[in-house]
Amino acid sequence: MKLRKVTAASAVLLALSVSATACGGDKKDDSSSSGGAKKITIGIKFDQPGIGQKTPQGYTGFDVDVATYVAKKLGYSTDQIKWRESKSADRETMLQRGDVDFIAASYSITPEREQKVDFAGPYLLAHQDVLLRAGETKIKSPSDLNNRKLCSVGGSTSAQNVHDKLAPKANLQQYPTYSECLSGLQSGAIDALTTDDSILAGYASQAQFKGKFKLGGFKMTNENYGIGVKKGSPLKDKINKALEAMVADGSWDAAVKKNFGPAGYKNEPAPKIGDVKS
Structure with missing residues (x-):
């Protein structure tokens, strides 16, 4: 009788152990990078209409369209993207800490920034x-x-x-x-x-x-917008290929027209990858 009680208690403990393990396993799967649970974190501006803006309906702007296209080419659907606000002063730190996978936030390529992070692109020549x-x-x-x-x-x-x-x-x-x-x-x-x-x-x-x-159309400086990644990240080459595909299939032109067209913005042609204008 005593042996049966111990056995029954052991069975309960075993069941609880298996249940806990299963719950732990589910939690791990949710945060894994495999299957449908994988996520990509992208830094954008939240307060720049036409570039990157957080609205009650979601995220809009040219940088958002570019980043979404790139993410899809990397194998991520729209609902697998996690957007993070990337203020200008925080961008290098966010990349270095690994807070984001990449940043598309009116991020001009400069020699000073290239000492801290890598850039794919440029994908837009602004002035x-x-x-x-x-x-x-x-x-x-x-x-x-x-x-x-x-x-x-x-x-x-x-x-x-x-x-x-x-x-x-x-x-x-x-x-x-x-x-x-x-x-x-x-x-x-x-x-x-x-x-x-x-x-x-x-x-x-x-x-x-x-x-x-x-x-005004004065073109007083050149601002080469690039996508920032952590130094040495293999994402740089993959993002460059995605940007080339975006230009080739017409999606880049469509994004420019959609986000800037109402202002009569006379944009420069899509820049070639690696062609940074001084």
Whole structure:
């Protein structure tokens, strides 16, 4: 009788052990990189319309479309993508720590950054430009910004670059956000907003601003957008192949038109992989 009680108790313990092991096994499978449970973590901007924006309906923008295409070529479906906000100051650290697999976030390729991370691409050649009111006729070149109110966000080097090199008498205005610069431009409180033309086009393409702004088309600098990966990552070559495929099958052109078209953005042709314009 006592032996049967011990045996029964052992059976219960064994059953509990097997159950716990199974639960542990399920948890491990959920986080594994095999089968349907695999995930890829991608860094993007959350607050740049037309580039990378988090909305109640999901994530939108040119960088989001590029990153989604690349992820699919790497074998990940849309629901296997985990999006992470990658603020400009955090991008290198996020890659070095392994917080993300790659970053597509208006991430210009520079020699300083290449010392810390690797880049696939470039996948877009942008330029520093200005955004003007649609009816503006007197600002036709950077020098016409002299004695005009020129806006950019606090901490940005864009407005200072114009002031130092092209329009030394420009009246620099720093606002906390681009949206506030846009409001100032719309009201007449400022005369021009400056940053990358792709970012300007993204903002101007929003429905509420349709037909209210135009790009100057000044092309004051070259900004080569690349996809950042950790130093030595084998993803670099795979991403480059995906970017080439995106251009070849027309998806790149479609993404440009979809995200920047309403602003009349005259984009450069898709750059060749490795061709970084100085």
